[in-house]
Amino acid sequence: MGWDPGDVFRFVDVLGVVANGLLGGAVARSRRFDLFGFATLAIISALGGGMLRDVLLDAGQPVALTDPAYLSGALVAAALAYVLHLDGPVSRRLLVVADLLALGCWSATGTLKATGTGLGVVPSVLLGVITAVGGGMVRDVVVGQTPRVFGGNTLYATLAIGGSAVAFGAAGLGQPDLGMGASIGLCLLLGLAARRLGW
Amino acid sequence: MGWDPGDVFRFVDVLGVVANGLLGGAVARSRRFDLFGFATLAIISALGGGMLRDVLLDAGQPVALTDPAYLSGALVAAALAYVLHLDGPVSRRLLVVADLLALGCWSATGTLKATGTGLGVVPSVLLGVITAVGGGMVRDVVVGQTPRVFGGNTLYATLAIGGSAVAFGAAGLGQPDLGMGASIGLCLLLGLAARRLGW
Amino acid sequence: MGWDPGDVFRFVDVLGVVANGLLGGAVARSRRFDLFGFATLAIISALGGGMLRDVLLDAGQPVALTDPAYLSGALVAAALAYVLHLDGPVSRRLLVVADLLALGCWSATGTLKATGTGLGVVPSVLLGVITAVGGGMVRDVVVGQTPRVFGGNTLYATLAIGGSAVAFGAAGLGQPDLGMGASIGLCLLLGLAARRLGW
Incomplete structure (x- = not known):
């Protein structure tokens, strides 16, 4: 009876891996890379932030390696991006929603994992932000592009900081699930509002 | 009596470090870098993939730091590349062979080390590929060039995936040495055939 | 009675974090990045080398995360660089001095930490150099610029190798504090002399 919030978060997490893998594949397509380039950019986009987080936290092997759903999700996304042209209005809109959910x-995942190892608010928020936007940053650097979060588009970085701060506060109140849900809701609602209103 | 395959693999491994150090030095020469640039690019080309692997596997300090042969080999290669012009037909051909042996x-080394920590086939093959082509990828990014393995030249990435898969299979049969030898032979023979036939 | 050299080194260390954070912020300004770009480049410039060192040494979580002075110093520097124009002759000169002190x-810090884990002279000097110039290298790569230490300006890399070698020698004599002081003095004096004499 009842539902486990962990199942929902797991679904959102893997959905985010697929969405970011598709976004990495779109960059590979725009550069006319071959299949290996699609796979590499999908893995970096979808899993790079979490790998950076786990290496910095020194918390054992990155979950991106140990949990089969992550690598599989990124590789399936790379293959999809290779064969399909996902630039219709519907698929674009779905990608935006999935990307904001993942953000x-x-x-929240990065912040909760960091604070769980005893880190304070500043490094915990930093690791939340690294988890959320680090993969996209590394992907941009790898293809020789200035990371988009540095200028022009501050929305994602701002939302990541907000979501991380909310998660940190909720963890302090002993409510990590609430923090996770609030961070997801905050990023989705403010992100959609910002796009609609042209912030 | 008899020979130890470990000695042969060790020789191939260090030969690969020197060869990739020379290749890194060649990039430094083409950019007119100074001696420090030669040393840095040689270290990244020759040891970057293994360092990435060891950091991701969380398996203690990278062997690139703890085994003196690796850093020495990379630095000797940097010095050689700095003083010699290794672009004659013979030295080019020897470099190709040594590079394919290293591939x-x-x-195989990356895959065997990963599967030895309990990882499954997909992450183990990924770590084999990272070990084999990761150093060259990072080197290309550092000098502001799109990694060659992303497009145009899929040969090395394809061979690395094949060699890693063979090594994983052999490890499952309890034959890691066989896997190592088969991966080396496969990459050398197919690599030379591909170059000869213009694949 | 007496003074603790550790206090002086701590002051120099945090001063270096602020100075390198300001230098990272100056790069962000020249690229017209937003505040998030300032913060990211300040963190990478000021703390990237130490993070690389700690991840490679596999010595627990990076001190850049566990010691609040580091992240705070980098973020304060980012904010200062965002609101102030620190390009007057006095602030330039102070930045050069603080940067050479940090070098x-x-x-010395990187070398001493490496040799403390049992590494030999070559990897220990390498980790000293990574600690000292690694953050600036990563920052240059992230903004799509060839790392300055690779060519044109060999001064900083040369000083870092010299300081690291001195620290390694002093550690071998059981005098780490002396090595730290000598490395700081060497980099400051030779660095200022080189600038004055146009080496």
Whole structure:
């Protein structure tokens, strides 16, 4: 009876892996890379932030390696991006929603994992932000592009900081699940509002 | 009596470090870097993939730091590349052979080390590929060039995936040495055939 | 009675974090990045080398995360660089001095930490150099610029190697504090002389 919030968060998490893998594949397509380039950019986009987080936290092997759903999700996304042209209005809109869901989910995951190892608010929020936007940053650097979060588009970085701060506060109140849900909701609602209103 | 395959693999491994150090030095020469640039690019080309692997596997300090042969080999290669012009037909051909030997050796090493920590086939093959082509990828990014393995030249990435898969299969049969030898042979033979036939 | 050299080194260390954070912020300004770009480049410039060192040494979580002074110093520097124009002759000169002090301090810190884990002279000097110039290298790569230490300006890399070698020698004589002081003095004096004499 009842539902486990962990199942929902897990779904959002893997959905975010697939969405970011598709976004990495779209970059590979725009550069006319071959299949290996698609796979590499999908893995970096979808799993790079979490790998950076786990290496910095020194918390054992990155979950991106130990949990089969992550690598599989990124590789399936790379293959999809290779064969399909996902630039219709519907698929674009779905990608935006999934990406914003992942932004909130990953900000909270990184922050909760960091504070769980005893880190304070500043490094915990930093690790939330690294988890959420680090993969996209590394992907941009690898293809020789200035990371988009540095200028022009501050929305994602701002949302990641907000989501991480909310998660940190909720963890302090002993409510990590609430923090995860609030971070996801915050990033989705503010992110959609910002796009609609042209912030 | 008899020979130890470990000695052969060790020779191939260190030969690969020197060869990739020379290749890194060649990039430094083409950019007119100074001696420090030669040393840095040689270290990244020759040891970057293994360092990435060891950091991701969380398996203690990278062997690139603890085994003196690796750093020495990379630095000797940097010095050689700085003083010699290794672009005659003979030295080019020897470099190609040594580079292909290293490709198979490093693919197998990374895969065997990963599966030895309990990882499954997908992450183990990924770590084989990272070991084999990761150093060259990071080197290309550091000098502001799109990694060659992303497009145009899929040969090395394809061979690394093949060698890693062979090594994983052999490890499952309890034959890691066989896997190492088969990966080296596969990459060398297919690599030379591909170059000869213009694949 | 007496003074603790550790207090002086700590002051130099945090001063170096602020100075390198300001230098990272100056790069962000020249690229017209937003505040998030300032913060990211300040963190990478000021703390990237130490993070790389700690991850490679596999010595627990990076001190950049566990010691609040580091992240705070980098973020304060980012905010200062965002609101102030620190390009007057006095602030330029102070930045050069603080940067050279940090160069010697970080070279010695990295070398001493590496040799403390049992590494030999070559990897220990390498880790000193990574600590001292690694953050600036990563920052240059992230903004799509060839790392300055690779060519044109060999001064900083040369000083870092010298400071690291001195620290390694002093550690072998059981005098780490002396090595730290000598490395700082060497980098400051030779660095200022080189600038004055146009080496």
